Amino acid sequence: MIRLVDVHKSFNGQKVLDGLDLEIETGKITVIIGRSGGGKSVLLKHIIGLIRPDRGEVLVDGVDITRLNDRRLNDIRKNFGMLFQDAALFDSMTVGENVAFPLNEHTRLKRRQIDEIVRQKLVQVGLRDVAHKMPSELSGGMRKRVGLARAMALDPKVILFDEPTTGLDPITADAIDRLIVDTQKHTKATCVAISHDIESTFKIADAVAMIYHGKIIVSGTPDAVKASEVPALQQFIQRKAEGPIMNHHVLDM
Amino acid sequence: MIKFIETVGRGLIRFVEEFGLVMFLFLAALVWMLRPPLRLRAVFKQMEFVGVDSLLVVILMGTFTGGVLAFQAYHGFRLFGAEGLVGSTVALGMTRELGPVLTSLMVTGRAGSAMAAELGTMRVTEQIDALYTMACNPIKYLVVPRIIAGVLMLPVLTIIADFVGIIGGYLVGVGLLEINSGIYVAKMIEIVELDDIFNGLIKSACFGLILSLVGCYKGFYTSGGAEGVGKATTQAVVVASVSIFISDYFLTAAMF
Ligand SMILES: Nc1ncnc2c1ncn2[C@@H]1O[C@H](COP(=O)(O)OP(=O)(O)OP(=O)(O)O)[C@@H](O)[C@H]1O
Ligand SMILES: [Mg+2]
Numbered sequence: 053m054i055r056l057v058d059v060h061k062s063f064n065g066q067k068v069l070d071g072l073d074l075e076i077e078t079g080k081i082t083v084i085i086g087r088s089g090g091g092k093s094v095l096l097k098h099i100i101g102l103i104r105p106d107r108g109e110v111l112v113d114g115v116d117i118t119r120l121n122d123r124r125l126n127d128i129r130k131n132f133g134m135l136f137q138d139a140a141l142f143d144s145m146t147v148g149e150n151v152a153f154p155l156n157e158h159t160r161l162k163r164r165q166i167d168e169i170v171r172q173k174l175v176q177v178g179l180r181d182v183a184h185k186m187p188s189e190l191s192g193g194m195r196k197r198v199g200l201a202r203a204m205a206l207d208p209k210v211i212l213f214d215e216p217t218t219g220l221d222p223i224t225a226d227a228i229d230r231l232i233v234d235t236q237k238h239t240k241a242t243c244v245a246i247s248h249d250i251e252s253t254f255k256i257a258d259a260v261a262m263i264y265h266g267k268i269i270v271s272g273t274p275d276a277v278k279a280s281e282v283p284a285l286q287q288f289i290q291r292k293a294e295g296p297i298m299n300h301h302v303l304d305m
Numbered sequence: 306m307i308k309f310i311e312t313v314g315r316g317l318i319r320f321v322e323e324f325g326l327v328m329f330l331f332l333a334a335l336v337w338m339l340r341p342p343l344r345l346r347a348v349f350k351q352m353e354f355v356g357v358d359s360l361l362v363v364i365l366m367g368t369f370t371g372g373v374l375a376f377q378a379y380h381g382f383r384l385f386g387a388e389g390l391v392g393s394t395v396a397l398g399m400t401r402e403l404g405p406v407l408t409s410l411m412v413t414g415r416a417g418s419a420m421a422a423e424l425g426t427m428r429v430t431e432q433i434d435a436l437y438t439m440a441c442n443p444i445k446y447l448v449v450p451r452i453i454a455g456v457l458m459l460p461v462l463t464i465i466a467d468f469v470g471i472i473g474g475y476l477v478g479v480g481l482l483e484i485n486s487g488i489y490v491a492k493m494i495e496i497v498e499l500d501d502i503f504n505g506l507i508k509s510a511c512f513g514l515i516l517s518l519v520g521c522y523k524g525f526y527t528s529g530g531a532e533g534v535g536k537a538t539t540q541a542v543v544v545a546s547v548s549i550f551i552s553d554y555f556l557t558a559a560m561f
Contacts, residue, residue, distance in 0.1 A: 097434070100438050101437075102434050102437055102438065122442070126440040126442075127440075129437070129438060129439070129440040130440045132438060133438075134435070134438040136431050136434070136435060138430065138431065140430060140431040140432050140434065140435040141432070141435075142427075142432055142435070143426075143430075143432070144423075153439065154439050157439060157440070157441055158439075158440065
């Protein structure tokens, strides 16, 4: 289980996480929703130790990873896979080398076995015959799917997805949703996804949590969350511009 | 007056801070260098980039510098009939000073800047973060090969620059200015010692360390998108070049 306890994080005086508490159950798909700039990516990066909180704890199976040294943190990270919002592919390597990278680093598999896994993972995300291409030759959505394949290459116990379906056409997006659900079923991995897509959120999630003003204001099963009467949440899932969440930057334009 | 002291003080603090961070990166790189496995493929790739790909510019630079040195020396020495010393002047100038310094400056412009740009881009596009999430230390993966390449390849390039510089000097001195070939070579061999060449190479290894370390440092700690990458690249070249000049003075004072 992953638990965040009273996590605070500011950047240059701007408070992004403000005493955030969250429990993520093992072997479930937890989807985090919240508005753009609300700190979702920052939250995800706390879970894998990329950002250290100003205050608070991030517990992975009971171990506070904010206090670990590099070596112990790396031992924990070997069980993690992460898809970045902008894919973060290594642009000096081909697509195939990108997906093979974690396998080369952390397994003793033979070249042929690795090639086979890479091919499989790419097919799973709907990509064929791209292994030899460079990331710069791909579209944004294709890059994202390569990032997905790379994140899942080692069949990690915990997979973090930063907006896995944003920027994909509805058909591909649905296929990716299914891939996440299927992968989770097969590997029993703990999945944490960030999403803006309300429909797909409620389709794939075992648990939903909404971040607002640096805190988790609602969390629970999809049905419980849907039924909750927190105004900000209702506004969010009903896609309304009016409500407690003010659209400052839209109004300013 | 107080404003002035404040500005100077702040500048000084920034300098100390940055110097500390550079040293930190250097020590971290040393530690990771000693921790196996060493990524030979990445090291060779960087050696190719720093060394092989710089060959042409270094050869051009060396040949013409040697030639121009011969020209200038000739005009001075002719006044008191010492044309025979042109060869040794060119050889000393190249091996002790111009070979190492000019080569390092060329490579700073070519490879030091590219290191900053590459690592800077990787930083702002989260590729460095991605390495961390895959339990790979980016210092080991990115910085160590570049520093090794810098320290190993600069002496090699410098030897080549020295060599073609001496040839350039000979072509101008003997071919163009018609200095007696026998005297030219004999004086050169008589006056230039192995130590001159050797110390020049040590210098160039130090410069190789400086340019790769500064390039990596500026890239590694880039922030602020494409603009930040641009700034990091410029700063890498400026800081590395100035550091090379300053350390050249001290190294020379200590050696010769
Ligand atoms: N490294 C950083 N330095 C400074 N500020 C940052 C940094 N990372 C994030 N922020 C700030 O934290 C806030 C939250 O950013 P975050 O990327 O978590 O938003 P998000 O919820 O993922 O938004 P989106 O849905 O648009 O991706 C933003 O205001 C951003 O400016
Ligand atoms: Mg985000």
